[in-house]
Amino acid sequence: EVQLVESGGGLIQPGGSLRLSCAASGFTVSSNYMSWVRQAPGKGLEWVSVFYTGGGTYYADSVKGRFTISRDNSKNTLYLQMNSLRAEDTAVYYCAREWGKAWGQGTLVTVSS
Amino acid sequence: DIQMTQSPSTLSASVGDRVTITCRASQSVSIWLAWYQQKPGKAPNLLISKASSLESGVPSRFSGSGSGTEFTLTISSLQPDDFATYYCQQYNSYWTFGQGTKVEIK
Numbered sequence: 001e002v003q004l005v006e007s008g009g010g011l012i013q014p015g016g017s018l019r020l021s022c023a024a025s026g027f028t029v030s031s032n033y034m035s036w037v038r039q040a041p042g043k044g045l046e047w048v049s050v051f052y053t054g055g056g057t058y059y060a061d062s063v064k065g066r067f068t069i070s071r072d073n074s075k076n077t078l079y080l081q082m083n084s085l086r087a088e089d090t091a092v093y094y095c096a097r098e099w100g101k102a103w104g105q106g107t108l109v110t111v112s113s
Numbered sequence: 114d115i116q117m118t119q120s121p122s123t124l125s126a127s128v129g130d131r132v133t134i135t136c137r138a139s140q141s142v143s144i145w146l147a148w149y150q151q152k153p154g155k156a157p158n159l160l161i162s163k164a165s166s167l168e169s170g171v172p173s174r175f176s177g178s179g180s181g182t183e184f185t186l187t188i189s190s191l192q193p194d195d196f197a198t199y200y201c202q203q204y205n206s207y208w209t210f211g212q213g214t215k216v217e218i219k
Contacts, residue, residue: 019166026159031157035206035208037210041217044200044211044212044213045149045157045200045202045210045212045213046210047207047208047209048209050207050208058207060207061114094156094157098164098205099145099147099202100147100157100162100202100204101159101162101168103156103157103158103159104156105156106156
């Protein structure tokens with residue numbers, strides 16, 4: 001069974017850093033393109049970043065230069081390193097497989113002093 | 114960047130109604146268009162991919178059509194479980210989501 005489980009969210013002060021993890025089971029992360037999507041409270045879905053099978057990585061303009069997507073093939077896990085966090089980064093962060101055929105349950109990141 | 118414009122933003126309907134949601138892309142996305150259903154506190158659930166391919170397990174009352182820049186999601190007979198928010202998503206060039214359509218009980 002395909003499963004994605006995010007972790008690492010929490011309350012963090014503005015300017016702080018956080019690393020999110022997305023542990024996959026039932027498929028191989030390195031054989032699929034993987035994305036992060038976020039949803040601010042009461043708002044719509046916003047694409048954040050993608051990691052292609054060939055190793056290419058891309059980011060939304062809103063997080064470029066602050067967030068870094070990576071993967072650990074040995075752990076079958078996707079990561080999102082988030083630096084210089086801002087209040088507007090507060091959201092539930094989801095990881096997703098391919099064009100969205102599987103999603104995790106999400107992890108909440110709250111940026112507040 | 115490709116922009117997705119979804120309409121309406123809110124839709125009031127009754128059980129049994131036929132419901133149509135429209136999504137327009139700012140440039141052609143070919144058939145690389147998906148539709149999701151999302152309920153409060155839950156992750157989005159993929160209903161349709163490649164504009165018109167129904168995902169396994171999704172009821173046949175859901176259908177999608179279109180290509181290029183104009184797409185529609187139709188629910189042929191609205192059921193109580195269908196009251197939710199629906200999003201379109203292009204995946205031709207990275208991803209972009211529509212702003213969502215909340216389907217409410219009339």
